[in-house]
Structure formats: C-alpha cells, structure tokens
Amino acid sequence: MSAPSGPGLHRRRFLLSGGSALLGGAGLLLSGCDRASEAPAFRDLLGRAEGLTRTSQRLLQGRSALAREFAAADISPEFKANGTIEPDTDIYAALLDDGFADWRLQIDGLVDRPAALSLAELRSLPSRTQITRHDCVEGWSAIGKWTGVPLGLLLKSAGLKPNARYAVFHCADDLDGEAGKGGEQSPGLYYESIDLIDAFHPQTILAYDMNDAPLPVAHGAPLRLRVERQLGYKHAKYLMRIEIAERLDHLGRGKGGYWEDRGYEWYAGI
Numbered sequence: 001m002s003a004p005s006g007p008g009l010h011r012r013r014f015l016l017s018g019g020s021a022l023l024g025g026a027g028l029l030l031s032g033c034d035r036a037s038e039a040p041a042f043r044d045l046l047g048r049a050e051g052l053t054r055t056s057q058r059l060l061q062g063r064s065a066l067a068r069e070f071a072a073a074d075i076s077p078e079f080k081a082n083g084t085i086e087p088d089t090d091i092y093a094a095l096l097d098d099g100f101a102d103w104r105l106q107i108d109g110l111v112d113r114p115a116a117l118s119l120a121e122l123r124s125l126p127s128r129t130q131i132t133r134h135d136c137v138e139g140w141s142a143i144g145k146w147t148g149v150p151l152g153l154l155l156k157s158a159g160l161k162p163n164a165r166y167a168v169f170h171c172a173d174d175l176d177g178e179a180g181k182g183g184e185q186s187p188g189l190y191y192e193s194i195d196l197i198d199a200f201h202p203q204t205i206l207a208y209d210m211n212d213a214p215l216p217v218a219h220g221a222p223l224r225l226r227v228e229r230q231l232g233y234k235h236a237k238y239l240m241r242i243e244i245a246e247r248l249d250h251l252g253r254g255k256g257g258y259w260e261d262r263g264y265e266w267y268a269g270i
C-alpha cells in the first residue's frame with residue numbers, strides 16, 4: 001500500500017470520523033485501510049452511512065460536480081411557482097406590457113466592460129439546455145427543462161476585475177409586506193448572490209426558456225438564474241441586473257440574499 005498523502009486523504013479521514021457513529025465497528029475497521037477508502041463501493045457506503053448529507057456530497061464530489069440531469073419523460077407535468085408569481089411594480093408591468101422589448105440585463109460592478117443586453121441579444125448567444133430537479137426548502141421538488149446562456153460566458157466577455165468575488169442578482173420584485181413571501185418581516189427587493197465557483201459552473205445559466213417555451217411570468221420572465229447545485233431560493237427570478245462585487249455587506253441587510261437576510265443559509269448547496 002503506497003504512503004497516503006495529499007488533501008484527499010484528510011478529507012477521507014474527516015469523513016470517516018464524521019460517519020463513525022453510524023458505521024460503528026466497520027468505520028474503525030475501514031479507517032485503517034486507505035485503499036478501501038478509495039474504492040467506489042466504500043464511497044457509496046460512506047455516503048449512505050451519512051444519510052447522503054450535503055456536506056459529504058460536497059466533499060466527495062467537489063464544487064464542480066454536475067447536478068443530475070434527467071430525461072424528457074421525467075419533466076414534471078406541474079411545476080409549482082413559488083414566492084413572487086408576478087412582480088407588482090410599475091416598472092415590471094411596463095416591461096411586461098411590450099413583451100420585454102425595452103428590458104435590458106445590466107452587467108456592472110467589478111467588470112472591465114459593463115453591458116446592457118436585450119433578450120434578443122441573449123438569445124443569439126451560445127446556449128445550454130438542461131433537465132434538472134428544483135428543490136425548495138419548503139419541501140417540494142419539480143423537474144423542469146431550462147435553456148439559457150451560461151453565466152460564465154457572459155462574465156468572461158464582461159471581463160472580471162482581479163478583486164471580483166461574487167455575482168449578485170438584482171430582481172424586479174419588491175416583497176413589500178406580503179405575508180407568505182417573508183415580506184411581513186420586512187419589505188425589500190429580492191436579491192441573491194453566488195461565488196465565482198458557482199458562477200462559472202457549467203450548469204449555471206440565465207434561463208429564458210422553460211420546457212421549450214419562453215419563461216412564464218410566474219417562473220421569472222424574462223430571465224431567471226438556474227444554479228443547479230443550490231436550493232430553490234438561490235435561483236433568482238425576474239433578473240434586472242448582475243453586479244459583480246468583492247463583498248456582500250453593502251447589500252440589503254448584508255447576508256447576501258433576501259432570504260439569507262431573514263435567516264437562511266447563504267451557501268445552500270445540494
């Protein structure tokens with residue numbers, strides 16, 4: 001057996017100690033043999049023993065692993081619309097009225113070339129289509145087909161400044177005191193943020209189509225984020241502006257997102 005070394009080993013040891021309560025004697029036995037910990041079957045066992053927790057998934061697979069993609073037959077006949085289902089601001093109503101012809105996606109902040117892109121321009125760029133499962137913290141899931149522009153592509157063409165660390169998504173909807181949307185806790189524009197690892201993940205797209213049709217208003221028209229390794233609330237709908245930032249504490253109440261400001265985790269990895 002070769003001498004174990006490198007960061008991978010530390011990860012496995014960490015996982016072993018984390019899982020040992022569940023693995024019991026087997027955990028102790030296996031921890032003596034690093035070759036066993038390399039074996040796919042062992043990884044499976046470990047994953048199950050930990051109840052497939054998000055933490056172990058992340059450590060075993062890494063941040064760049066792809067979310068599962070499904071077949072067309074798996075698409076949910078009903079996809080619940082959640083949170084805002086139509087922003088009630090005058091600005092949004094006017095944009096919707098003329099089919100988003102005047103809507104522009106602003107890209108600014110820590111970029112070399114700020115941009116304002118129309119829907120037609122976004123549709124003319126290379127696209128990605130993916131059938132994925134959306135998981136909401138409220139306990140429901142749905143499978144949908146999404147088509148859009150890879151966010152990484154837009155960020156590359158905008159050119160990131162060296163101190164860029166986050167992509168912040170500013171949305172059109174103000175959850176102004178509406179119960180059921182957390183608004184009773186305090187008003188505020190919906191916003192979200194992700195780090196650059198998620199921003200450049202190949203399945204992170206700005207979707208303009210859902211199930212082969214233009215994105216419905218209830219699901220975030222004209223453009224919404226799909227960040228497939230993250231929970232539902234990170235998938236910002238009704239996108240207006242992407243701000244590249246070094247910090248998050250100047251936004252909202254400083255926690256990086258509308259729901260994060262109300263107690264949810266910023267990193268909602270799945």
Ligand SMILES: Nc1nc2c(c(=O)[nH]1)N[C@H]1C(S)=C(S)[C@@H](COP(=O)(O)O)O[C@H]1N2
Pocket residue numbers: 079080081082083084135136137171172173181190218219220232233234235236237238
């Ligand atoms: N702008 C905006 N984005 C949002 C929300 C919202 O209320 N406003 N709700 C979030 C939550 S909690 C979920 S589960 C998903 C729901 O997306 P859907 O309506 O397409 O199901 O959108 C997320 N993005």
Ligand SMILES: [Mo]
Pocket residue numbers: 082135136137138232233
């Ligand atoms: Mo959600």
